[in-house]
Structure formats: C-alpha cells, structure tokens
Amino acid sequence: MAEMGSKGVTAGKIASNVQKKLTRAQEKVLQKLGKADETKDEQFEQCVQNFNKQLTEGTRLQKDLRTYLASVKAMHEASKKLNECLQEVYEPDWPGRDEANKIAENNDLLWMDYHQKLVDQALLTMDTYLGQFPDIKSRIAKRGRKLVDYDSARHHYESLQTAKKKDEAKIAKPVSLLEKAAPQWCQGKLQAHLVAQTNLLRNQAEEELIKAQKVFEEMNVDLQEELPSLWNSRVGFYVNTFQSIAGLEENFHKEMSKLNQNLNDVLVGLEKQHGSNTFTVKAQPSDNAPAKGNKSPSPPDGSPAATPEIRVNHEPEPAGGATPGATLPKSPSQPAEASEVAGGTQPAAGAQEPGETAASEAASSSLPAVVVETFPATVNGTVEGGSGAGRLDLPPGFMFKVQAQHDYTATDTDELQLKAGDVVLVIPFQNPEEQDEGWLMGVKESDWNQHKELEKCRGVFPENFTERVP
Numbered sequence: 001m002a003e004m005g006s007k008g009v010t011a012g013k014i015a016s017n018v019q020k021k022l023t024r025a026q027e028k029v030l031q032k033l034g035k036a037d038e039t040k041d042e043q044f045e046q047c048v049q050n051f052n053k054q055l056t057e058g059t060r061l062q063k064d065l066r067t068y069l070a071s072v073k074a075m076h077e078a079s080k081k082l083n084e085c086l087q088e089v090y091e092p093d094w095p096g097r098d099e100a101n102k103i104a105e106n107n108d109l110l111w112m113d114y115h116q117k118l119v120d121q122a123l124l125t126m127d128t129y130l131g132q133f134p135d136i137k138s139r140i141a142k143r144g145r146k147l148v149d150y151d152s153a154r155h156h157y158e159s160l161q162t163a164k165k166k167d168e169a170k171i172a173k174p175v176s177l178l179e180k181a182a183p184q185w186c187q188g189k190l191q192a193h194l195v196a197q198t199n200l201l202r203n204q205a206e207e208e209l210i211k212a213q214k215v216f217e218e219m220n221v222d223l224q225e226e227l228p229s230l231w232n233s234r235v236g237f238y239v240n241t242f243q244s245i246a247g248l249e250e251n252f253h254k255e256m257s258k259l260n261q262n263l264n265d266v267l268v269g270l271e272k273q274h275g276s277n278t279f280t281v282k283a284q285p286s287d288n289a290p291a292k293g294n295k296s297p298s299p300p301d302g303s304p305a306a307t308p309e310i311r312v313n314h315e316p317e318p319a320g321g322a323t324p325g326a327t328l329p330k331s332p333s334q335p336a337e338a339s340e341v342a343g344g345t346q347p348a349a350g351a352q353e354p355g356e357t358a359a360s361e362a363a364s365s366s367l368p369a370v371v372v373e374t375f376p377a378t379v380n381g382t383v384e385g386g387s388g389a390g391r392l393d394l395p396p397g398f399m400f401k402v403q404a405q406h407d408y409t410a411t412d413t414d415e416l417q418l419k420a421g422d423v424v425l426v427i428p429f430q431n432p433e434e435q436d437e438g439w440l441m442g443v444k445e446s447d448w449n450q451h452k453e454l455e456k457c458r459g460v461f462p463e464n465f466t467e468r469v470p
Contacts, residue, residue, distance in 0.1 A: 125244075
C-alpha cells in the first residue's frame with residue numbers, strides 16, 4: 001500500500017507538471033497571437049541583457065586566460081629543454097659549470113612559481129566569479145515561468161469575473177429543463193448548488209492568482225536586487241584580475257632578467273678563458289633570398305657576375321709613335337662589343353678574349369693597345385655622364401642595361417622578381433640615401449615596354465645576380 005501511495009504521489013506530481021507545461025504553452029500562444037496581454041518589466045529586461053553580456057565577456061576572458069596559461073606552460077617546457085641542452089654541452093672542465101646548472105634550476109623554479117601564482121590569483125578567481133552565473137541564470141528562467149503562471153492565473157480569474165452573466169445563463173438553462181421533471185422543492189436546491197459551485201471556482205481562481213503573484217514577486221524582487229549588483233561588480237573584478245596578472249608578470253620578468261644576466265656573466269667568463277677559439281658567425285644569404293644591407297648578396301658559385309668582366313679589343317698600333325700597350329680613348333665609331341671594365345677596375349695589360357689563340361700572339365711583335373670602354377659612373381644613385389636619360393623609349397634617368405644570370409626570388413614588395421635572361425633597365429634611386437650597397441634600382445624591359453609606368457614596375461634587385469649588356 002505504501003508503494004502504491006508513493007507511486008500515486010509521483011504520478012500526481014508528473015500530472016501536475018504536465019498540466020503546468022500545457023497551461024504555460026497555451027498562455028504563450030495566446031500572448032503571441034495578441035489575445036492575452038503579457039506583463040512587461042523593461043527595467044528587468046535591461047538587467048537580463050546586462051547579465052547575458054557580462055556572462056559572455058567573463059566566459060571569453062576565462063577562455064583567453066586558460067590559453068595564456070597554456071602558453072606559459074609551453075614556454076616553461078621550451079625553456080627547460082633549452083637549459084638542459086646547455087647543461088649537456090657545457091663541459092665539466094669549463095669555468096662556471098656549477099653556476100650555469102644553478103641558474104638552470106632557478107629558471108625552472110621561477111617558471112613553476114609564475115604559473116602556479118597565475119592559477120591561484122587569476123584563474124581560480126575567474127572560476128569563482130563565473131560560478132555564480134549558472135544559479136542566477138536558472139533563477140531568471142524560473143522567474144520567467146512563474147511570470148507566465150501569474151499571467152495565466154490572472155487571465156483565468158478575469159475570465160471568470162467577466163463571464164458572470166454567462167454563468168447565470170448556464171445555471172438557468174438546467175432549471176428550465178428540470179421544471180418539467182423535478183418537483184418544485186428540488187429546483188431551488190439545484191440552483192443553489194450551481195451557484196455555490198460557480199462561487200467555488202471563482203474563489204479557487206482567486207487563490208491561485210494570489211499564490212502565483214506571491215511566488216513571482218518574491219523571485220522578481222530578489223533578482224531586481226542581485227542583477228544590478230552583479231553588473232556593477234564586473235569593474236572591480238576586471239581591475240583585480242588584470243592587476244594581478246600584470247604584477248605577477250612584472251615580477252617574473254624582473255627575476256628572469258637577473259638570471260639571464262647571471263648566465264651572461266658566466267658565458268663571458270667562459271669566453272675570456274677560451275677567447276682565442278671564439279667562432280665568428282657570418283651570415284650567408286641563400287641564392288633565392290639575399291638580404292639587403294651593407295653586404296651585397298652573393299650569386300651562386302662560379303657565376304661570371306662574381307667578378308667584373310674585362311674585354312680587350314686589339315687595334316692596330318696607331319701612327320705617331322704611340323707607346324705600345326697604352327690605353328686609348330674609345331672613339332664614337334667603335335662597336336659596342338669593345339672591352340669594358342665594371343666599376344672602373346683597370347684590366348691587366350695584354351688581357352685577351354677567350355677566343356684568342358696562341359698563333360695570334362705570335363703574329364704580333366708587340367702588345368696590342370688595350371681599348372677600355374667605360375660606363376657612366378653611378379654615384380649615390382645618380383648618373384655621371386649618362387646619355388640615356390633623354391631617350392623617349394627608355395625610362396627617365398636610364399643608366400644602363402643588365403641581364404639576369406640567375407633566378408632571384410623577391411623577398412619584399414619593393415624587390416624585382418628575376419628569371420635568368422631577364423633584361424633590366426637600371427635607373428637611379430629617387431632618394432640616394434635609400435640605396436644599399438650591392439643593390440640597384442630598375443625596371444624589367446618587358447614590363448616597361450608593356451606599361452611605361454615606373455610606379456608599377458620599378459624595384460630593387462641584387463647587382464651581382466646580373467651582368468651588364470650593351
């Protein structure tokens with residue numbers, strides 16, 4: 001019997017909950033259709049909006065803080081491995097080994113302490129702060145359900161009050177039917193019973209309304225006080241959290257700076273003892289990505305662009321007792337294939353074309369005259385004596401042409417992408433101070449012929465990846 005009673009109570013609660021859900025669903029449908037008015041509280045709705053915003057911001061802050069802690073832990077592991085590597089390569093007979101090991105231990109302890117303090121003073125505080133939101137969120141949802149119950153009870157009571165005349169008509173109708181079959185004394189009792197039943201329904205509806213209103217108002221008053229207080233507390237929480245993080249990070253870096261200075265002193269002592277064996281690291285740019293700077297990028301080994309090209313043109317000895325081997329100025333009628341010296345380097349007397357043979361040397365009783373063709377000198381990006389600046393088919397300030405001997409991959413937006421064989425028209429820099437040693441400004445001949453616009457086509461490129469052409 002007790003089990004049945006227990007089951008009966010459980011079944012009764014389930015039936016009651018189902019009835020409440022149906023009543024709330026019906027009330028919401030009527031409110032959406034405009035057939036029932038809904039109780040509105042704009043101030044509370046604003047508090048709910050602030051609550052949702054505060055919850056979103058706090059959740060994001062918690063997520064980013066966890067990411068930050070994960071990064072600190074990753075940095076700790078990386079620093080630990082780096083110090084372990086230093087301990088392994090640091091030979092026992094080197095000075096300062098014990099100090100280096102002690103610094104590594106302190107470094108590890110400092111990282112662990114920093115991470116733990118971040119957890120205690122920031123993450124746990126954040127978890128506590130966000131721990132109050134789920135309960136308040138459920139209470140806000142419950143308050144919404146109780147508001148629907150209150151509106152439903154209010155509408156039910158109002159409908160009973162307004163339907164009083166209809167109820168009297170319902171009571172009169174059975175009486176008229178009973179007049180034919182029931183005795184006169186029975187009609188009065190039946191009417192009194194119906195009136196009492198109607199009054200009971202009204203009383204029950206009124207009691208339910210009062211009860212629903214009381215439950216709703218109690219929850220509403222509590223939330224009206226808590227939500228604004230919670231919203232205002234966010235400022236102090238953000239201040240304390242970020243002050244803690246900033247203070248911990250500041251102290252951490254101060255202590256880490258001291259350890260790094262101590263390690264530097266140990267390594268300086270090692271360098272002094274083994275100073276004669278110091279290894280100097282020199283940067284060697286790759287073929288495809290030379291670095292701009294004071295040092296010009298290096299082309300592949302064996303490149304003809306690595307050394308200036310010297311060409312020698314053998315001319316008959318001039319009349320008038322000219323000294324054999326003297327350098328004569330180039331006449332305007334000489335071909336463009338005359339010998340040239342890049343950068344003004346003087347060739348050795350008697351240098352010959354690769355095609356020269358030993359027979360040609362024997363046929364000449366004296367050294368031929370060396371005719372040197374010089375290009376306009378470039379000083380700080382300007383042309384000394386250049387003749388191409390005034391030509392309409394060449395870019396303004398044109399100095400000379402070069403041809404790419406190797407592929408060059410641009411590493412910046414202001415660089416030219418070159419393929420072996422590309423012809424580049426060299427022009428001066430707009431600002432000579434911007435020119436780096438070993439770099440030239442120019443525009444590819446194909447781009448210039450197509451666009452005729454310097455702003456779109458010009459760029460810098462390494463000089464020693466190219467070779468001058470006539």
